[in-house]
Amino acid sequence: MPDPSRLRDSTQIVLPREDLGELREDAESEFTVTVVEEGEYVRFIASPVVIKELGEFLARHGVSVP
Numbered sequence: 001m002p003d004p005s006r007l008r009d010s011t012q013i014v015l016p017r018e019d020l021g022e023l024r025e026d027a028e029s030e031f032t033v034t035v036v037e038e039g040e041y042v043r044f045i046a047s048p049v050v051i052k053e054l055g056e057f058l059a060r061h062g063v064s065v066p
Contacts, residue, residue: 010048010051010052011045011046011047011048011051012043012044012045012046012051013043013044013051013054013055013058013065013066014038014041014042014043014044014066015041015042015044015058015063015065016040016041016042017037017040017041017042018040019063019064020042020063023058023061023063024042026057027044027054027057027058030057031044031046031050031053031054031057032046032047032050033045033046033050033054034046
């Protein structure tokens, strides 16, 4: 049986809102993601493939993705 935390990590990225700036709008328009605001944080939820692509996109733009 898969480890739930591993599945969660492959289907979401959680970042401080201040780290995203204008990239949030770009990410929402370029990728099929669900965006949930949680106080100071933004959670992107998508398929593992999309999350990987989104992580690469954010990293190319200088955002550190855990």
